[in-house]
Amino acid sequence: MKKIHLFALTLFSVLSLNSLNSQTIKAAIIHDPVVKLVEFYQILSERSNIKIQQVPLLRQEVVRALEEGIVDIAIVPDNEHTFNAALIQSPVFSRTFALIGESGFMINEYNMMDLRTVAVFVDDEPVLNTELLDRFTISPRIQKARHYDSLVKILATSRVTAIFIPLKEFERSVENIHEDMDKFGQPFILGSDEEFIALSRRKADLLAPLMDRLIVALEEMKRDGTMDDLNNSP
DSSP: OHHHHHHHHHHHHHHHHHHHHHOEEEEEEESTTHHHHHHHHHHHHHHHTOEEEEEEEOGGGHHHHHHHTSOSEEEEESSHHHHTTEEEEEEEEEEEEEEEEBTTOOOOTTSGGGOOEEEEEGGGHHHHIIIIIIHHTOOOEEEEESSHHHHHHHHHTTSSSEEEEEHHHHHHHHHHTTOOGGGBOOOEEEEEEEEEEEEEGGGHHHHHHHHHHHHHHHHHHHHTTHHHHHHHOO
16 A cells, blocks of 8 residues: 555656646737847746747736736736736846936926926836835926837827936837937936736646745856846947
């Protein structure tokens, strides 16, 4: 009986391991900047030996997709918008934020009181509060957008005084919507934050062992300089 019992346990362990190894992690991928995320997930998949299926989403759809279990992992900021949907795991990418006005308005720390209306992508509002509103004790009217391209269009048509946006997203959006860079003033850098790999709370119990393997692979990518290369890529 003891031998049969041990055999059953061994068989169960092997089947469980095979089941884990055959599972696919579904990862949210947004189209801005899609190339960086595609490359990141490809390398992470190779290093962890876990198949990662990339699920294209709009940026504003990512948190809900995590919450509903449509995707298993995503790259998101650590704030109140993501807390209920995901378990934050480890930093992946860093973002430098800038305040940008029209070409005739050179923003600096001495004329912040002249900001009447500031537009921001909805998920970046916590960073706006910390880096601008609280830091300079000002209270302009806040206009929220659902896409970075929308922020640039709003500023290009003079509907706001300034926009608060990650610098690389601004540069990408200007090119994407074919706007003239001369329409915009010099960016005023206002700090940075990090985006993290996060696991859907709904899938946490099921996928915890796979998530552990992904984190081990990610830490290796940090140590060997892979993440620095991805962070510094255009």
